[in-house]
Amino acid sequence: xxxxxxxxxxxVAVSTAYWPLIWPSPEAGRVTVSxxxxxxxxxxxxxxxxxxxxxxxxxxxxxxxxxxxxxxxKREITDHETGLITLIINDDFGxxxxxxxxxxxxxVSRETWVIHPDDPLSARGSTHWTxxxxxxxxxxxxxxxxxxxxxxxxxxxxxxLEAYENNVLIYARDVEEAIARDMM
Numbered sequence: 001x002x003x004x005x006x007x008x009x010x011x012v013a014v015s016t017a018y019w020p021l022i023w024p025s026p027e028a029g030r031v032t033v034s035x036x037x038x039x040x041x042x043x044x045x046x047x048x049x050x051x052x053x054x055x056x057x058x059x060x061x062x063x064x065x066x067x068x069x070x071x072x073x074k075r076e077i078t079d080h081e082t083g084l085i086t087l088i089i090n091d092d093f094g095x096x097x098x099x100x101x102x103x104x105x106x107x108v109s110r111e112t113w114v115i116h117p118d119d120p121l122s123a124r125g126s127t128h129w130t131x132x133x134x135x136x137x138x139x140x141x142x143x144x145x146x147x148x149x150x151x152x153x154x155x156x157x158x159x160x161l162e163a164y165e166n167n168v169l170i171y172a173r174d175v176e177e178a179i180a181r182d183m184m
Contacts, residue, residue: 003043012038017120020087020113024120026152026181063099068106070094084122087113095132104134124149139166155179 004010016029073090088111095106108130116122126147133140146159156178163171 003045004040010038010040019115019123020125023148023150023155023184024115024123025184026120026150028118028120064096065099066094066096067104068092068095083116083118084114085117087111089113102135104132106132121151137166140164141167150181153181155181155184 014031014033016031017024071090071092071094073088075088077086077088078084079086089109090111091109093107093109095104097104110128111125112127113125114122115124124147127145129142129144131142131144141164143162143164144159146157148155148157150156156176158176159174161171161173162169
């Protein structure tokens with residue numbers, strides 16, 4: 001649904017990996033491009049708007065008080081001694097109080113993804129998520145931690161869940177699993 005202006009170029013990327021969105025294969029992949037073509041539909045330029053829509057209607061916006069502003073950080077670090085590349089993603093989604101009923105909610109996610117570009121088996125990731133809910137004298141919070149790594153045959157996954165009520169730990173659970181890669 002995009003009209004490419006005359007004189008612009010379209011790039012086609014071919015890759016064997018999409019780290020960290022997709023876990024890498026146990027071995028570095030090989031791609032051989034021996035030819036190809038890209039055929040795109042052509043349409044005549046429109047003289048005016050091709051579609052018109054009625055004026056949108058909707059409910060009033062969510063009325064909240066911001067208690068903590070959202071903040072995002074994404075950075076990549078290359079260790080020039082080891083060659084490891086680390087991607088750090090920190091998303092503070094902020095904290096808000098709903099003016100209609102007083103519920104306070106907020107959340108923070110922290111992710112670290114590490115890989116050596118020449119070694120798919122070096123891939124590992126860890127996350128730490130915080131979810132907050134409050135109303136009146138009740139303050140609830142969960143902390144979840146997860147880690148993943150793999151070798152040629154197995155994914156290794158571990159995690160921990162902690163639940164707090166008024167800053168007192170009321171529940172904790174640890175899990176650990178080894179999962180066969182099964183051609184992945």
